[in-house]
Amino acid sequence: MTPIRVLAVASEIYPIVKTGGLADVAGALPAALKEHGVATRTLVPGYPDVLKALPAAETLLQWPEFYGGPIRVLGGTHDGLDLFALDAPHLFARPGNPYVGPDGRDWPDNGVRFAALSRMAAEIGQGTLPSFVPHVVHAHDWQAGLVPAYLHYGRQPRPGTVMTVHNLAYQGQFSPDMLATFGLPQDAYAIRGVEYYGTISLLKAGLQFADRITTVSPTYAREIQGDDGGMGLGGLLRERAGVLRGILNGIDLSVWNPETDPHIAARYGASHLATRAANKAALQRRFGLEPSGEALLLGVVSRLSWQKGLDLMLETIPTLLSEGMQLALLGSGDRDLQDRYSALVQAHPGRIGVVIGYDEALAHLIQAGADALAVPSRFEPCGLTQLCALRYGAVPVVSDVGGLADTVLDVDEVAMEGGAATGVKFAPVTAEALAHALRKANLLFNDDVTWRRLQHAGMTTDVSWNNRAGQYAALYRDLIAARQAAQ
Structure with a gap:
């Protein structure tokens, strides 16, 4: 050659x-x-x-x-x-x-x-x-x-x-x-x-x-x-x-590898997911969330902007709370969105945690500890956070656009019996459609067999270069x- x-x-x-x-x-x-x-x-x-x-x-x-x-x-x-x-x-x-x-x-x-x-x-x-x-x-x-x-x-x-x-x-x-x-x-x-x-x-x-x-x-x-x-x-x-x-x-698999990652509380792989629970507990402590293995913990690692759909996520907070879910968000950007998310922490302590800024180590812990990761972008050229989520067993909940559409196989697009589905996609990109996707994710989360299948399919997907x-x-x-x- x-x-x-x-x-x-x-x-x-x-x-x-x-x-x-x-x-x-x-x-x-x-x-x-x-x-x-x-x-x-x-x-x-x-x-x-x-x-x-x-x-x-x-x-x-x-x-x-x-x-x-x-x-x-x-x-x-x-x-x-x-x-x-x-x-x-x-x-x-x-x-x-x-x-x-x-x-x-x-x-x-x-x-x-x-x-x-x-x-x-x-x-x-x-x-x-x-x-x-x-x-x-x-x-x-x-x-x-x-x-x-x-x-x-x-x-x-x-x-x-x-x-x-x-x-x-x-x-x-x-x-x-x-x-x-x-x-x-x-x-x-x-x-x-x-x-x-x-x-x-x-x-x-x-x-x-x-x-x-x-x-x-x-x-x-x-x-x-x-x-x-x-x-x-x-x-x-x-x-x-x-x-x-x-x-x-x-993504660089030498950097994003839950079996060797130095930034997470407990290392794990697709064949030994049980130890992943320690990361969820660590993430809940880090964000001041109530310790609970039963509540779906939704992670967000994003720029806070209109493009990323983080204003839509705000509109779905009542759904998230009524479904018994938790939110751990890391990001910065639009000042108004930063203020509104920070206010949610005061209004809903123990249920919503927010860190304004960017912290590479914390981003790794969110991928390792969140049950699902939301990427509700209005447009997304490729997206890397959902690739990391697949690698780490955080089931992606994403809008059906750009690279999100290309990298996540929706539960309704692929027969679950085949074991190939890796996440939940929604369209159009509206607060209503996102809320529906979050409810669907919560339903799937409460079916242990189905959720493990989603995680395993994501973790064995080739997201490398x-x-x-x-x-x-x-x-x-x-x-x-x-x-x-x-x-």
Whole structure:
């Protein structure tokens, strides 16, 4: 098998910097690709945490001026990841969240920051670092969206380009006055260029110029070609449907493994589920819930937002309480939703527990201790929490959209006698339908045999990167072959 060199470009990567699922994918996919003959190096911004994680990094490139200041490109490894870091203190030497300042607002120079990241990726793609000249540059989300544009307008030859959309709702829109700052030619500001309803859209740039487009589930790939799911880009995606493909995300089984997980109270597996009860007890203590093995404990690990349907979950609280269920929620986001969930703890002590924020260890305990995990998203490109839930025996209760539809087999879709059903899905995405799904889950929970069957089917489902990485490797090889044939 001919080795393939891929330069991945991402604005965050687990375990160094994480705000969402993008980091998990960027961190897990390279290792899985190694098994398929793909050598990946990932270019990331030189945030303080990134530089701290690369204490022995080698300086591979040094320029006195690059988008407003001096830069270095560092090469190093961390936790098995081969990394390039764009060390640009004037752009990335800022503490905290990668995208927003201490006031919670986007950094005003985000356009320049991620244009610089994309430009450096294009430079590496064109051979600026002779030690690693990639066959393919794989750009992730809007922060890397200008990579295919720079390569399109730059000198030839160039590598193949892949653009992956993790969430079409985030498009990276900036003033058209930034065109020269970004270093794009005037004719790039056009409908078949980077122009998007009077702005420059970095995501649109990637979708317009990439050789191949992927997104993170087959159903989401279909949804984003529609006028509603396309969020203003549906027409472009329909036009480019021939190069668009949905490939499901996976999870890193070395991180998400209930048999070895250091973050949970008791380790267990599909063949010895009885010890899982200790995690439920620990979770109830952590959230101040009444100790009870009989009450269905519903977990939520989510951003608190309209997209995630957490306002709908609020409307179902009377159902949850009347059914005798408990709720353990971990998340942050919309301030109003945070306040309303926090108020529920005071109104219903012992029944509802809420932790505002994000805690990786606590997320693991919720997966290990909750009986069911709710993901009521209005749209969901793939979703990772339901994959973790399957792995940990927390039966998913999910909306029938995007990657949730692709990864959970509903009890009404599959004959339970076959043992293949893994969760409960609901549609349409309304509070009424969610309440009905919660009642159904509670009914199933009270049937021990059926519930164990659901848990076992979920825990033995393949949620790893193994097959998914193979699809990416095949995509890269097809792209390289197509480009060679066209030359």
